[in-house]
Amino acid sequence: MKARYRYWWSLLVLSCLTSGLRADAFDRYTNPLLAKIPSSSVASEVKQLTFDAILEHDHVLPGGGGAFVVVKTNQGRFSKLLVAAGRQKLDDGSALPIVLIDRFTTYQEGQERATQAAGQHLTLFDGFRLHLDIGQVVPAALGGDLRFVAAGDKSYLEPIGNAQTYLVTRPLPEAAPPKTGKFVAGSAFEPRYINGTYKLHDDGRRSGTLVLKVGDDGEVTGSYYSDNGGRRSEVTGKVGTPRYSIQFTVHFPRSRQEFHGWLFTGDGKVLTGTSRLQDHEAGFYAVRTEDE
Numbered sequence: 001m002k003a004r005y006r007y008w009w010s011l012l013v014l015s016c017l018t019s020g021l022r023a024d025a026f027d028r029y030t031n032p033l034l035a036k037i038p039s040s041s042v043a044s045e046v047k048q049l050t051f052d053a054i055l056e057h058d059h060v061l062p063g064g065g066g067a068f069v070v071v072k073t074n075q076g077r078f079s080k081l082l083v084a085a086g087r088q089k090l091d092d093g094s095a096l097p098i099v100l101i102d103r104f105t106t107y108q109e110g111q112e113r114a115t116q117a118a119g120q121h122l123t124l125f126d127g128f129r130l131h132l133d134i135g136q137v138v139p140a141a142l143g144g145d146l147r148f149v150a151a152g153d154k155s156y157l158e159p160i161g162n163a164q165t166y167l168v169t170r171p172l173p174e175a176a177p178p179k180t181g182k183f184v185a186g187s188a189f190e191p192r193y194i195n196g197t198y199k200l201h202d203d204g205r206r207s208g209t210l211v212l213k214v215g216d217d218g219e220v221t222g223s224y225y226s227d228n229g230g231r232r233s234e235v236t237g238k239v240g241t242p243r244y245s246i247q248f249t250v251h252f253p254r255s256r257q258e259f260h261g262w263l264f265t266g267d268g269k270v271l272t273g274t275s276r277l278q279d280h281e282a283g284f285y286a287v288r289t290e291d292e
Contacts, residue, residue, distance in 0.1 A: 025061040026068070026082060028175045031107035034078035036172065037070045043166040048149075048156040051085040051097070053167060058084070060168055065102030068168040071132055073145045074161045077116055079106035079132040083157065088125070097155040099124040099148045106132045113209075113230035126150035129160065191218060191239045193268050194246055199289050200224070202257075202275055203282035210286055212248070214239055224250045246271070259284060 037043045046053065054067040061068050066084035073079055082102040087095040103120035107113070117135030124130060128137055129144030138144050145163040149156055159165040191214045200210040209225040212235065220237035237248025237259075244263045249256050261273030261284070271286040 024063045025171065025175065026080065026103070028177065029068075029070075029080050029172070030113050031078055031111060033172055033175055034070050034080055034107065036174070037078075037166050037168065038072065038164065040172060042170045042172050043070065043168045046165050046167050048158050049083070049165060049167060050154070050156045054083055054085045057167060057169055060170060066100065069157075070166045070168060071145055071159065072164040072166075073106065073132045074143065074163050075133045077106050077109055077133060079104060079117075079145070081132075085155070086123075088123070096125060097150045099155075099157050101130065104130075104132065104135075106135065107230075111230070112232055113225045114232070115230045124148040124157070189242075189244050189265055191243050194220075194239065194244075194263055194271075197289050198271060198286035200284060200286040202284040203280075205282075209289070210235070212246075220246060220248050222248070261286070 038045070049067075049069065057067045061082070066082040069081045069083050071079045071081065081104040084100040084102060086098050086100050088098050089095045101119070101122040101124065103118075104122075105118045106116040108116045116133055119135045122130070122137065124137065124146075126148060128148050129140065129142075130136075130146045131138040131142060131144040132146070144160050146165070147158055147160050149158060157165070194212055194214050196212060198210040198212070199207070201207050207227045209227075210222065211224075212220060212222045214220055218239040220235070220239065222235035224233045224235050225231070226233070233253075234251045235248055236251070237246060239246055240260075244265050245261070246263070247258070247260050249258050255278065257275055257277040259273060259275045261271045264270045264272075269288045271288075273284060275282055275284045
């Protein structure tokens with residue numbers, strides 16, 4: 001068993017290095033999908049999430065950093081976590097059982113991706129509590145939603161108060177990445193190759209998830225989800241000339257930003273160009289993120 005815990009430390013380090021570089025299965029579980037988990041056959045409600053259960057289900061999400069857990073908090077919000085079992089070595093050679101929270105996201109109620117709280121790389125020792133609505137490890141006086149217990153040979157994570165915890169045992173079908181028309185270098189370019197989900201970086205100041213959909217008439221619709229809180233903004237636009245060029249507008253609550261870009265025709269994976277927000281013109285690039 002000790003070898004398995006050392007293995008988890010290696011997985012945790014690997015996850016820390018890669019989680020920010022790509023959109024993965026964890027990211028696709030947005031608030032509407034989490035709301036389906038309690039009544040779904042892919043998850044089971046647990047009162048005590050033991051180390052054995054964590055280790056048994058540590059590869060449910062490809063590329064994940066632990067078992068995939070969904071919590072309905074005491075405030076009625078949905079939160080998702082990647083949880084790993086581990087041990088903290090002490091100076092005298094002994095070790096304490098711990099729970100590692102690789103990352104977690106709590107969503108605002110009624111929103112698709114807007115976040116209430118988020119965090120990563122947390123360690124819970126015996127008696128520590130995690131308050132998922134404020135994203136902090138808290139003392140008992142503040143309640144919390146999860147508590148780690150190490151009692152003798154048994155260690156487990158348990159919900160507190162009215163919180164409910166669900167262990168996901170296999171992927172939710174609705175969370176599979178969408179299938180899009182595959183771009184083949186050297187073929188005649190079609191506007192539908194622009195369809196997809198991108199990680200957009202604007203002027204080194206803003207970033208977010210851009211979803212584009214091109215209609216048969218060349219009209220562009222979609223959504224933009226800011227990395228700063230996950231708020232959704234509507235996207236409209238049109239495919240230009242040549243057909244791998246696109247003009248689109250992100251409609252923010254109090255302003256709008258216009259983009260003019262071109263999709264790489266070699267592999268169709270990068271969209272790059274210029275943007276204008278009020279009187280400020282800058283450059284942007286967007287990298288396709290969904291699975292091929």
